[in-house]
Amino acid sequence: MKRHVELKNHQREIYFFRLRLILSLGFVLVLLFILLSRFFYLQVVKQGYFKTLADNNRISVVPIVPNRGLIMDRNGIVLAQNYSGYTLEIAPGKVMDLEGTIDALAQLVDIQPRDRKRFRKLLSESHTSETLPIRTRLTDVEVARFAAQRYRFPGVEIKARLFREYPYSDHMSHLIGYIGRINDKDVKQLEDNNMAGNYRGSDYIGKIGVEQSYENELHGITGFEQVEVDAGGRGVRVLSRTTPQSGHSLILTLDAKLQEVAELAFGNYRGALVAIDPSNGEVLAFVSKPGYDPNLFVDGIDTENWDALNNSPDVPLNNRALRGQYPPGSTIKPFMALAGLEYNIREPAYSISDPGYFTLQGSSHHYRDWKAGGHGRVDLFKSIVISCDTYYYGLATELGIDNMHEFLQQFGFGKPTGLDMEGEAAGLLPSSEWKMRRYKQIWYPGDTVSAGIGQGYNLVTPMQLAYATAVLANDGVGYRPHLVKQVMRDAEHEAPPEQPVVAMDLKLPAEHIALVKRAMVAVTQPGGTAAGASAGASYKFGGKTGTAQVIGMKQNEKYVASQISERNRDHAWFIAFAPADKPRIALAVLAENGGHGGSTAAPIARKVIDYYLLGKAPKPLQNVTDSPEKEDD
Amino acid sequence: MINSLKRRFVAHLDPVLMYALGGLMFVSLVLMYSASDGNWGRVLGQLVNIVVAFTALWVVANMPLHYLMRIAVPIYVTGMLLLLGVMSPLGVNSHGATRWLNIGVATIQPSELMKIAVPLMMAWYFEKHEATLTLKNYFVATLLLAVPVALILKQPDLGTGLLIAASGFYVLFLAGLSWRIMTGMAVLAAASAPFLWHAMHDYQRHRILMLLDPSQDALGKGYHTIQGMIAVGSGGLIGKGYMNGTQTHLDFLPERMTDFIFAVYSEEFGLLGNLILLALYGVVIARGFIITANASTYFTRLMAGSITLTFFTYTFVNMGMVSGILPVVGVPLPLISYGGTSMVTLYLGMGMLMSIHSHKKLVQS
Numbered sequence: 002m003k004r005h006v007e008l009k010n011h012q013r014e015i016y017f018f019r020l021r022l023i024l025s026l027g028f029v030l031v032l033l034f035i036l037l038s039r040f041f042y043l044q045v046v047k048q049g050y051f052k053t054l055a056d057n058n059r060i061s062v063v064p065i066v067p068n069r070g071l072i073m074d075r076n077g078i079v080l081a082q083n084y085s086g087y088t089l090e091i092a093p094g095k096v097m098d099l100e101g102t103i104d105a106l107a108q109l110v111d112i113q114p115r116d117r118k119r120f121r122k123l124l125s126e127s128h129t130s131e132t133l134p135i136r137t138r139l140t141d142v143e144v145a146r147f148a149a150q151r152y153r154f155p156g157v158e159i160k161a162r163l164f165r166e167y168p169y170s171d172h173m174s175h176l177i178g179y180i181g182r183i184n185d186k187d188v189k190q191l192e193d194n195n196m197a198g199n200y201r202g203s204d205y206i207g208k209i210g211v212e213q214s215y216e217n218e219l220h221g222i223t224g225f226e227q228v229e230v231d232a233g234g235r236g237v238r239v240l241s242r243t244t245p246q247s248g249h250s251l252i253l254t255l256d257a258k259l260q261e262v263a264e265l266a267f268g269n270y271r272g273a274l275v276a277i278d279p280s281n282g283e284v285l286a287f288v289s290k291p292g293y294d295p296n297l298f299v300d301g302i303d304t305e306n307w308d309a310l311n312n313s314p315d316v317p318l319n320n321r322a323l324r325g326q327y328p329p330g331s332t333i334k335p336f337m338a339l340a341g342l343e344y345n346i347r348e349p350a351y352s353i354s355d356p357g358y359f360t361l362q363g364s365s366h367h368y369r370d371w372k373a374g375g376h377g378r379v380d381l382f383k384s385i386v387i388s389c390d391t392y393y394y395g396l397a398t399e400l401g402i403d404n405m406h407e408f409l410q411q412f413g414f415g416k417p418t419g420l421d422m423e424g425e426a427a428g429l430l431p432s433s434e435w436k437m438r439r440y441k442q443i444w445y446p447g448d449t450v451s452a453g454i455g456q457g458y459n460l461v462t463p464m465q466l467a468y469a470t471a472v473l474a475n476d477g478v479g480y481r482p483h484l485v486k487q488v489m490r491d492a493e494h495e496a497p498p499e500q501p502v503v504a505m506d507l508k509l510p511a512e513h514i515a516l517v518k519r520a521m522v523a524v525t526q527p528g529g530t531a532a533g534a535s536a537g538a539s540y541k542f543g544g545k546t547g548t549a550q551v552i553g554m555k556q557n558e559k560y561v562a563s564q565i566s567e568r569n570r571d572h573a574w575f576i577a578f579a580p581a582d583k584p585r586i587a588l589a590v591l592a593e594n595g596g597h598g599g600s601t602a603a604p605i606a607r608k609v610i611d612y613y614l615l616g617k618a619p620k621p622l623q624n625v626t627d628s629p630e631k632e633d634d
Numbered sequence: 635m636i637n638s639l640k641r642r643f644v645a646h647l648d649p650v651l652m653y654a655l656g657g658l659m660f661v662s663l664v665l666m667y668s669a670s671d672g673n674w675g676r677v678l679g680q681l682v683n684i685v686v687a688f689t690a691l692w693v694v695a696n697m698p699l700h701y702l703m704r705i706a707v708p709i710y711v712t713g714m715l716l717l718l719g720v721m722s723p724l725g726v727n728s729h730g731a732t733r734w735l736n737i738g739v740a741t742i743q744p745s746e747l748m749k750i751a752v753p754l755m756m757a758w759y760f761e762k763h764e765a766t767l768t769l770k771n772y773f774v775a776t777l778l779l780a781v782p783v784a785l786i787l788k789q790p791d792l793g794t795g796l797l798i799a800a801s802g803f804y805v806l807f808l809a810g811l812s813w814r815i816m817t818g819m820a821v822l823a824a825a826s827a828p829f830l831w832h833a834m835h836d837y838q839r840h841r842i843l844m845l846l847d848p849s850q851d852a853l854g855k856g857y858h859t860i861q862g863m864i865a866v867g868s869g870g871l872i873g874k875g876y877m878n879g880t881q882t883h884l885d886f887l888p889e890r891m892t893d894f895i896f897a898v899y900s901e902e903f904g905l906l907g908n909l910i911l912l913a914l915y916g917v918v919i920a921r922g923f924i925i926t927a928n929a930s931t932y933f934t935r936l937m938a939g940s941i942t943l944t945f946f947t948y949t950f951v952n953m954g955m956v957s958g959i960l961p962v963v964g965v966p967l968p969l970i971s972y973g974g975t976s977m978v979t980l981y982l983g984m985g986m987l988m989s990i991h992s993h994k995k996l997v998q999s
Contacts, residue, residue: 047867173641
């Protein structure tokens with residue numbers, strides 16, 4: 002029955018249908034309103050936010066690395082330079098199968114196992130999501146071959162980069178140092194110094210030597226480019242650009258040719274040489290032998306080369322001039338003589354009778370002179386000329402260690418000289434207070450005796466000894482030693498060279514210094530310990546030989562070089578200044594295991610001085626010229 | 635002569651709908667050029683899609699109503715057979731879903747056909763039992779809907795499944811399904827949600843989770859939503875200008891020509907453009923409501939209502955998904971997204987609307 006009612010009530014049915022249709026319309030309108038609200042929210046309320054997100058998507062800030070400053074010697078010879086070349090680089094984050102990709106790349110360009118090793122090392126050390134080089138210095142052919150196949154290698158690209166090159170290879174390695182890839186430690190240091198921003202995009206940083214010490218000058222200021230990129234990270238167009246400022250070039254105080262002469266003069270000897278202009282503190286030569294090829298380090302050294310350098314018994318990575326610490330031996334005597342005069346313990350005319358040994362009161366121990374039987378009567382002048390040990394045993398004993406310490410530290414012993422290179426060793430200038438602090442022991446009189454001839458606890462670096470010699474040569478006025486003559490801050494108007502900075506003025510009596518210097522000149526003349534090496538010199542110069550013991554001798558043993566293995570032989574020292582009347586160069590030479598200062602170190606110094614004063618080109622090295630007296634110390 | 639031909643050609647084409655469709659057609663072609671980064675091939679391809687779809691529209695619009703009634707059952711049965719075929723070895727799997735059927739000459743997606751077939755079949759069924767509607771009829775109609783929807787969800791194809799479920803639900807709703815049953819169904823749906831969640835595929839769950847917090851997986855599944863929202867939001871009030879959308883032209887937007895084409899539009903034309911586009915859709919929907927209200931038979935009322943509401947649902951779901959209020963379910967923007975199948979399906983629906991209106995008038999006059 003009911004059905005019939007419905008059937009008949011057609012209008013009612015339409016009414017109910019339209020009611021539902023209107024409800025549907027309401028549903029539609031509500032949803033439309035939700036949509037519109039959403040659009041309003043996104044496009045009006047949050048428009049700025051999404052605009053920023055869209056810009057972050059498309060705008061990439063690309064750092065432009067500045068060109069690193071060059072390093073030149075005082076005459077403009079380039080010692081560190083840049084050249085452009087191509088590297089093949091992989092973005093590890095964008096490559097799924099690294100090994101597979103490298104294998105495929107090896108089909109196109111030459112990739113050696115050591116390239117792979119280095120890449121893995123870089124990968125483990127990498128601190129950013131940047132690209133890492135798998136190969137550097139690609140040939141044009143390799144570049145072309147890769148370019149043709151590029152599409153196969155997403156995440157791999159060829160980059161044109163500036164490479165650092167050290168044309169003199171191992172000749173100035175310890176002075177110039179090298180740059181290397183920035184590692185985690187560097188990053189932390191940059192962050193601590195608030196420098197990380199300027200190193201965005203930089204891959205390299207000075208690691209050692211002048212490259213490290215003058216990093217701030219050499220690096221330059223990074224520029225930036227705003228680039229519009231697509232979703233694949235490819236640049237579409239440049240929006241804005243801030244040009245980078247190249248790093249400042251450095252002009253060193255170094256004379257590259259003098260350095261060459263000095264390096265050659267060493268022959269096969271290991272050792273160090275530092276030459277300083279006493280009148281202004283400029284370092285003219287800075288040698289540490291053997292050196293190494295700094296070019297190996299620039300792109301990350303491979304394991305083979307690293308092991309070879311690191312495990313070599315010659316320790317080529319050790320900067321002997323700056324960090325090598327040796328007993329000064331007899332080279333301390335001129336300074337000791339000055340101390341004796343200063344403290345009025347020795348008159349110039351006072352002489353001793355040298356029996357060939359020294360004994361402390363109440364002891365039977367013989368402190369032997371290097372010459373058995375002694376030198377007879379010895380005054381201060383002669384004590385330097387013939388390097389009499391007995392004279393200085395007595396002098397030191399009377400002076401006492403603390404006066405010695407007080408006096409010698411004025412010349413810069415026992416502390417860094419302040420050279421503008423990081424990592425300088427302090428050496429060691431002992432005192433009773435030092436011994437108590439270090440060993441919890443009192444100072445014994447016997448300690449003082451050996452300290453008097455530069456043995457015992459005393460340690461100096463070649464840099465320190467060269468500096469002390471320069472101070473002495475310049476009559477007690479010392480200029481801060483420095484390696485950089487000029488920072489080229491402005492290419493157009495050359496910045497003025499660094500003015501010499503007086504670091505010390507000892508105000509020692511002129512006649513004391515004159516006497517000691519006269520004695521040092523006599524060292525290089527017939528009868529002196531360096532007479533042989535000085536023979537035939539057309540100029541007068543002062544010097545002092547020295548020998549640093551590597552192993553101690555027992556009371557009754559005699560040092561016979563031929564019976565001692567080469568590495569245990571004494572180190573040979575020579576300090577010198579020239580010309581005698583108005584010194585223009587002061588230097589210290591150390592020849593490791595060279596034996597006697599007069600026979601090995603002095604000839605090296607002679608060649609350097611010859612070249613510096615006379616411009617004499619070096620002759621092929623003749624190893625040893627003998628002094629008339631066969632030994633010193 | 636020509637005039638009479640012209641008159642005969644347009645006789646069954648509803649002018650209001652035609653203007654709105656023409657406007658959407660124009661937007662589609664203009665947008666395709668930008669979305670494809672100036673690729674005329676894509677524009678041409680879409681033009682071909684439109685021509686084919688319009689042909690289908692014209693044919694259906696000229697079809698008398700009883701024809702529509704007559705084809706309901708065969709289309710539905712064919713569709714069901716094809717859906718079952720998808721589950722057979724002839725089904726084609728792609729990207730982890732088996733939605734396609736290889737019929738030798740081409741690969742077809744039977745679920746597209748069901749978008750028309752299901753409401754058509756249900757409307758036909760209600761028309762047939764109009765005089766004697768009981769609860770049982772609603773139950774049978776629900777089964778007619780539930781079986782294909784279940785098959786489609788199983789493929790799995792959440793988007794299409796839910797849209798077909800919606801179109802079928804509209805038929806049930808307009809056919810007068812009682813509020814009590816609807817409430818019951820809603821409660822049942824809410825109660826079964828945990829089970830449904832359990833039965834869902836991982837990617838479907840992921841999409842729902844992503845909607846809640848797209849930034850959780852900004853480079854993975856959330857990427858679509860985030861980049862879409864950035865495009866829409868950065869468009870601002872008046873947009874970045876035609877061909878100037880950075881999200882679009884620098885490849886940040888995924889699916890630019892298909893599901894996310896609205897983001898392209900919104901980025902380049904802004905809120906103002908969105909209002910214009912919504913107005914065009916509004917005209918279609920409003921006209922659909924008028925046609926539905928004036929439809930002469932039970933079948934045509936249900937059919938027209940379902941077509942109109944489904945059309946709106948497509949629009950809402952797509953825009954909602956691009957603007958980040960709905961999960962990414964793979965629904966194209968009706969009449970604008972690139973693609974022949976959905977274009978034909980939607981134009982067929984429009985053709986039916988026109989036929990329903992025009993033939994009613996013919997009957998009356």
